[in-house]
Every structure is written in structure tokens, then in C-alpha cells.
Amino acid sequence: MNPRLFWSLLLGTLLLLGVPLAILFMRTHERVTETVTLPPQGEARYNPLYVLGQALRADGIEVHARPRLDLQQMALGPQDTVVLLQDSSELPTPAARALLAWVDGGGHLLLRTPPPAEDDAGSTQGPLLDALGVDSLYQRSDCQPFHVQDDPGHVEFCKGRRFTLGFAAEARTERRWGSGHDLVFARLRHGQGRVSVLADMDFMRSEVESQAARMAAAKGQASDGLHDRSHRDLTRYLLDPNYGKGAMWLVYASRPPSLWVRLFYQGWPLWVPLLMALLAWLWARSQRFGSLLPSPVIERRSLLEHVRASGELLLRFGQGVRLYQAVHALFVHRLRLRAPLAAALEGAPREQAIAELLQWPRSRVASALTPPPPHDSSALRERIRLLLQMRSLL
Structure with missing residues (x-):
């Protein structure tokens, strides 16, 4: 584009926009003189x-x-x-x-x-x-x-x-x-x-x-x-x-004015940086509320927590039968101490002897002494509950 033509268009646009705006400003505004009394100096x-x-x-x-x-x-x-x-x-x-x-x-x-x-x-x-x-x-x-x-x-x-x-x-x-x-x-x-x-x-x-x-x-x-x-x-x-x-x-x-008043109002360029430096030094020397690194893991020595964690691990990987075998071993050990004759028996005679000893139905005792299916968690809990109950009644 010709530079002369460009500047001519620009000047014409400014005139077309500026003149109406100037007329609008002059009609909507008026010059007002206001006297403001300043405070003494x-x-x-x-x-x-x-x-x-x-x-x-x-x-x-x-x-x-x-x-x-x-x-x-x-x-x-x-x-x-x-x-x-x-x-x-x-x-x-x-x-x-x-x-x-x-x-x-x-x-x-x-x-x-x-x-x-x-x-x-x-x-x-x-x-x-x-x-x-x-x-x-x-x-x-x-x-x-x-x-x-x-x-x-x-x-x-x-x-x-x-x-x-x-x-x-x-x-x-x-x-x-x-x-x-x-x-x-x-x-x-x-x-x-x-x-x-x-x-x-x-x-x-x-x-x-x-x-x-x-x-x-x-x-x-x-x-x-x-x-x-x-x-x-x-x-x-x-x-x-x-x-x-x-x-x-x-x-x-x-x-x-007193010395402290003059220091406060006139000496602020000196005491404000000193105060900021003091606050920064106190912040650097103070104890932090928190840490940038995670807290170290505290060793847990509770036996119950270890047993519970081991049981949850066995259940997660389908090894619930091992939990049943452990509880069954505890029941057999108690049975040998309390009723050696019944513990010496095997199969149906043992179930009959335990039922007569506990005064339970033979079917209930047989269900407790039968291992549960590998992935049936409800049957596992029920048999472990019966074994613990039978052990406590001996």
C-alpha cells in the first residue's frame, strides 16, 4: 500500500472518531473549580x-x-x-x-x-x-x-x-x-x-x-x-x-517530641530493615513445623499385629486352609490334655466321642473337623469359630 494513502486513511479515521467524541465530552462535562484546604505544613x-x-x-x-x-x-x-x-x-x-x-x-x-x-x-x-x-x-x-x-x-x-x-x-x-x-x-x-x-x-x-x-x-x-x-x-x-x-x-x-517518637516516625528507614532482618534470623533459627522428608517408619513389636497381618496375607493369596490347620492343631492339643482317649481315636469314633464329651450334635462336630474349601472364606470363618468354641468348652 502506498504510505501516503495509508497515512491519509489513518488521519481521516481519527478525525471521524475524534470529532464526535470531543463534542460528546464537551456536552457532558463542565469545568469546576474546587478549593481544598490542605493541612498545615x-x-x-x-x-x-x-x-x-x-x-x-x-x-x-x-x-x-x-x-x-x-x-x-x-x-x-x-x-x-x-x-x-x-x-x-x-x-x-x-x-x-x-x-x-x-x-x-x-x-x-x-x-x-x-x-x-x-x-x-x-x-x-x-x-x-x-x-x-x-x-x-x-x-x-x-x-x-x-x-x-x-x-x-x-x-x-x-x-x-x-x-x-x-x-x-x-x-x-x-x-x-x-x-x-x-x-x-x-x-x-x-x-x-x-x-x-x-x-x-x-x-x-x-x-x-x-x-x-x-x-x-x-x-x-x-x-x-x-x-x-x-x-x-x-x-x-x-x-x-x-x-x-x-x-x-x-x-x-x-x-x-520524645526520642522514641522521632525514631518511630523519622527513623523507619533504619529500624524497618533491621526488624525484617531480625525476623528472618528468628525464622531461620526456629524449629520447623513439619519436615521436607517423610517421617521414618516406626518398628511395630506387637505380636497381635504380626499375627493379624500374617492371616490377612494368607487369605489374600488363597491359603486359608493353613489358618484352619493351625486352629485345628490348637484344638487337638487341648483335646489330648483334657480327653486323651477321645484324641487317640480316628474318624467317626473320634467325632462321636467329642460330641458326647461336649454334648453337641455329631454333625456339628463333624462339620468343625472337616477342612473348608480353599476359596470359601465364609466356611473358613465358621469352622474356625466352631473349633475355638469347642476348645474353650474342653
């Missing part, structure tokens, strides 16, 4: 203040993120701000004193009360809150109303632990927010700096465990705390004293 997975740090960097502020408070590694300036998401009750007394000494030079510290516990009586507020003059902590289930113009029913501090201040702390209070008995926020003067005590910091976190946040995440919207305008306004208000004057230090209270 990198630092956003473990830093709950990551969004806050990114927002501050976008505003031109220097931001430093730390998993735990370490004053020796943190070069705090006199106009810096420390957002302490870490539980303040975990700080030892020397660290609390050093932190307050830095605040005394002009710094701004934001901290929260210890998170709610199952037993309020068994919890302590720690040396830092004691030094600030926090009197007592209260665990309540109600929220603090936060009046926003476009959200009249907005509330905050629903999961935090409220607090009260002592007389000395009341005198150093610049701003306060709460009910008549307890507070959710208080800004205290401490030397040249400020300390802001909050009931909780959920509005600053990158995730909020609220029903509204879960519904927003289900709709594909952002679910972080700073997504809400009221949360951004409240955060900006709390960061006000030193905002834009120094660096921001965000202590996000992240505990590093």
Missing part, C-alpha cells in the same frame, strides 16, 4: 502562634519564635514584648524573677493563667503570678461579652481561668476587664514596663477549638483565631504598649 503544624508571627512580620515588626522560655538564649531588649503562651506555673522561681527584672526595665509581658484543670484545689498558680500579686484563680464555664459593632453577640475567654488581684496589685492596675468579682484581663505597671495577665490566649492561636471554627473549616474557610476581625482588634489592643518599638518574642509552648 512546616512550622505551622507545631507553632500555634505562627499566624500571629506572620501578621506581625507583614507589619514590619521583628518577630522571634521560641518553643520554651529560655532567657539565656533570648536577647531581650528594653522595649521588646514577650507573648508567653507557655504555662506560667511551670516557670521556676529564678526564671520568674529574671523575667520580671527585664519587665522592670521597660519590657511588656503578656501571659495567661494556668489552663483549667479537673480539680481546681490541686492546681497552683506558680511563682510568677504570685510575684505579680494575683490573689486567686477561678474556673468558670461562662464567657465574657465582647461588644463588637458588627457582631453584637460576640464573647471571649470561654475556656480560661479567671483571677482576682490583691490590694498591692490593684494599686498598680492600669486597665482591667471582667465582672464585678473576677477578671479576664488586667494590665499592671511593673517598674518602667507592663505586664498583661489574661484568662486565656485562644484568640491569638492558629486554631480555635470552637464549633464556629469547625464549621468554617468544613466550608473551606480559614479557621485560625486571627481570621476573626474581633480577634485581630483584641490582639492589637493587647500588644499596644510596646507595639512597633521593639521585637516580638512569641513563646508558643511546644514540647519537642
Whole structure:
């Protein structure tokens, strides 16, 4: 076939098939854009203040993120701000004193009360809150109303632990927010700096465990705390004293994973081959359940089995008369011991003597003493049964 003609036919066939398929595809399908919210990656997975740090960097502020408070590694300036998401009750007394000494030079510290516990009586507020003059902590289930113009029913501090201040702390209070008995926020003067005590910091976190946040995440919207305008306004208000004057230090209270967790999730390329090698070695060294060769035949020493096997062999090859002769010999031997006179007779007189001795009919005795036909197995069994019965009656 001419190559040019072949390619022309092939191109025409493709056009005839492709054009209808393309029209069918365009009429039965439509372009749809779907936005899928991916899980956080990198630092956003473990830093709950990551969004806050990114927002501050976008505003031109220097931001430093730390998993735990370490004053020796943190070069705090006199106009810096420390957002302490870490539980303040975990700080030892020397660290609390050093932190307050830095605040005394002009710094701004934001901290929260210890998170709610199952037993309020068994919890302590720690040396830092004691030094600030926090009197007592209260665990309540109600929220603090936060009046926003476009959200009249907005509330905050629903999961935090409220607090009260002592007389000395009341005198150093610049701003306060709460009910008549307890507070959710208080800004205290401490030397040249400020300390802001909050009931909780959920509005600053990158995730909020609220029903509204879960519904927003289900709709594909952002679910972080700073997504809400009221949360951004409240955060900006709390960061006000030193905002834009120094660096921001965000202590996000992240505990590093344990060694065993890191080995399990990150070291699997090493321990999986080692585990497979160990299992293979155990399988090679273990006892096998079965054998590739048949088990050796065990020698049988039972006399009854040998006698039974010999009888079956004789019957199989038509030698049943020999079995009858053996049983007959046993009967004659017993007859010689019990009735020697009858054993000395031959023929019909012996049959008559045995019948009178056993009180059997003479015909039955004669049938038992007559050898069976060579291939009549039923007659053989019957005569052997009679001989054994006659032997047992002697």
C-alpha cells in the first residue's frame, strides 16, 4: 500500500472518531473549580502562634519564635514584648524573677493563667503570678461579652481561668476587664514596663477549638483565631504598649517530641530493615513445623499385629486352609490334655466321642473337623469359630 494513502486513511479515521467524541465530552462535562484546604505544613503544624508571627512580620515588626522560655538564649531588649503562651506555673522561681527584672526595665509581658484543670484545689498558680500579686484563680464555664459593632453577640475567654488581684496589685492596675468579682484581663505597671495577665490566649492561636471554627473549616474557610476581625482588634489592643518599638518574642509552648517518637516516625528507614532482618534470623533459627522428608517408619513389636497381618496375607493369596490347620492343631492339643482317649481315636469314633464329651450334635462336630474349601472364606470363618468354641468348652 502506498504510505501516503495509508497515512491519509489513518488521519481521516481519527478525525471521524475524534470529532464526535470531543463534542460528546464537551456536552457532558463542565469545568469546576474546587478549593481544598490542605493541612498545615512546616512550622505551622507545631507553632500555634505562627499566624500571629506572620501578621506581625507583614507589619514590619521583628518577630522571634521560641518553643520554651529560655532567657539565656533570648536577647531581650528594653522595649521588646514577650507573648508567653507557655504555662506560667511551670516557670521556676529564678526564671520568674529574671523575667520580671527585664519587665522592670521597660519590657511588656503578656501571659495567661494556668489552663483549667479537673480539680481546681490541686492546681497552683506558680511563682510568677504570685510575684505579680494575683490573689486567686477561678474556673468558670461562662464567657465574657465582647461588644463588637458588627457582631453584637460576640464573647471571649470561654475556656480560661479567671483571677482576682490583691490590694498591692490593684494599686498598680492600669486597665482591667471582667465582672464585678473576677477578671479576664488586667494590665499592671511593673517598674518602667507592663505586664498583661489574661484568662486565656485562644484568640491569638492558629486554631480555635470552637464549633464556629469547625464549621468554617468544613466550608473551606480559614479557621485560625486571627481570621476573626474581633480577634485581630483584641490582639492589637493587647500588644499596644510596646507595639512597633521593639521585637516580638512569641513563646508558643511546644514540647519537642520524645526520642522514641522521632525514631518511630523519622527513623523507619533504619529500624524497618533491621526488624525484617531480625525476623528472618528468628525464622531461620526456629524449629520447623513439619519436615521436607517423610517421617521414618516406626518398628511395630506387637505380636497381635504380626499375627493379624500374617492371616490377612494368607487369605489374600488363597491359603486359608493353613489358618484352619493351625486352629485345628490348637484344638487337638487341648483335646489330648483334657480327653486323651477321645484324641487317640480316628474318624467317626473320634467325632462321636467329642460330641458326647461336649454334648453337641455329631454333625456339628463333624462339620468343625472337616477342612473348608480353599476359596470359601465364609466356611473358613465358621469352622474356625466352631473349633475355638469347642476348645474353650474342653
